[in-house]
Amino acid sequence: MSSDGQYEDSVSSLMLENLRHRLLRAFRGPSAPTEKRERWSLSTNPRADEELRRAKIDGAISWLRSELLEMRSQDRQLAKTLLDLNTEIQKLRSEHQLSRNADNAAQQAVADPELQTTLQNKEHSEYV
Secondary structure (H helix, E strand, O other), X not given: OOXXXXXXXXXXXXXXXXXXHXXXXXXXXXXXXXXXXXXXXXXXXHHHHHHHHHHHHHHHHHHHHHHHHHHHHHHHHXXXXXXXXXXXXXXXXXXXHHHHHHHHXXXXXXXXXXXXXXXXXXXXXXXX
């Protein structure tokens, strides 16, 4: 794996870990008296509620991780496509330049009578 890929992995992991901590803090909410907490809890066990919240957060982080990996894959595919297109454009440019140079040389040969005579003599000597 390249150093860029490793760097991206570590940055992604740090971002996900930061997001995980922020989500945990957000779902914990402010501390409340026990009576209110029981009233709002999903079950009679606050510990089970906390585990459920953590499981949901872990699920969300897993989903984000898979989305980031998919985005990275798509990014690499797009980069490959762009490189292939750039190669094709460069090839077409060089072919166009060669064609243009050949056309210019032909136009100069027609315009320059001395060059025309030289070319005709050369062709004549090749036949003889």
